[in-house]
Amino acid sequence: MLRVIDTFVPPDALIAGRVRAGPLEGLVMHMYPHALDMAIGRHEPLVVDLIRRHLSEGDLAFDIGANVGYFTLLMARCVGTSGHVVAFEPDPLVGEHLRRNVARNQGHIAASIDAVTMAIAGSSGTRPFMPGSRLSRGKLGSESGPVTVSAMTLGDAVDRYGSPRLIKFDVEGAESEVLEGALESLATLDSTIIIEAHSQRLEQRCLRLLRESGFHCERLLQPGTKETYILATK
Template sequence: MNMLFKITDAVKVFLASGRSLGALSEKGASVASTLILHNCRHYIPVLGTIIDAGANQGQFAIAANHFYPGAHIHSFEPLPEVFSILQRNTSRLNSISTYNMALGNSSGTLEFYSNAYSHASSALHVSALQKNMLPKTAISHQIETPVQRLDDLHHKILFTSPVLLKMDVQGFEKEVLKGAINSLPQIDYLLFETSFVQMYDGEPLFDEMHDFVKELGFEFIAPVGFLQSEKLQILQMDLLYKRKNI
């Protein structure tokens, strides 16, 4: 019965977003990303550039291409095997450029935890709390991956306004922002996932991230997605911010 409800919800989300039911079967299709972007479009009617940090298999980029067909999307994914899937899933879409690297606050290499559940892969170690609540995240191994500061990539990326920086980097969002300080005047919107409980060792939680983003000159717009535990506790939330005075 739970599976039936999930399928029904997925159909409702795709229909409400204007996407065809056939899109559900496309490689890289994601109900979660479709819902988040459907919600974002209420506040952001058009985008020229999307920086997609933590692209995974292209779920967000593919949905973003539907909602913002005029935007060029730059998708960053550090795991080599996942990056290969990202390339395959997005190869038909000329508006998506892909990069096999992480974004952070340094340029060089980064010690990274590749998780058996690829969505949980991070530069930070999965916490005991997350392993207990989501056992599928318990297995990971450490690798070395390329990392770049967004500030060092201006020769590759043209910031065509309005610009959205989306971060789904599992607790590493603050480091991505530290590496983008000089780029922030060109970034109009931030979309990132933040935690209310410690999902990764050492990650900054909601209060710290909210205060940090405000100090950078952004103001909160709305929550556009969330993750709940089986006991309905909100663990993480996707938050949308805009640069002040735009």
């Protein structure tokens, strides 16, 4: 069924639908036709489990590289009425879908959510951005790109919004840059951090930076895939 939908729907188009099962059951989201695992509650079960285990009522959470907001909304359900979620998405178009999904479900999600169109990077300012062939694959450029986006460091985000209980980031290859730009903050943060590692080299750099900042790290594999994650705790 998913292959049929992918054939007839443009790959960068989103479709609106109700989530039928899983952690976001009952919510309505704009979702990618190639990622209908969101609608049936099977999207990245490892990350879902980690978020549920490490967030509680009243917590602050950062969703860095939030995309259309699946994990943003999950975090909001976990932190409840007294909690707060800040979702960062650098791609202006994807950020619009994120804000739409947050607004559409505000009546069903009691937590406060800030959807911020901004990159978390190694330095603050502006950065070139390379949109991907699919909306979920855009990434920061090093020198040039068709789009320029605003960026702040993780330390700046902590200064602005507070120290989060949980940070999840999926930044398409910029993961070690984000950590390198926040070493002073990492040394004092008592956060749980979930990172998707996009290469073995980046994974090793992230592990080194986190351990040097006092974190205990576990390497985790998404079931049924080759996707690897780092879970860092103090």
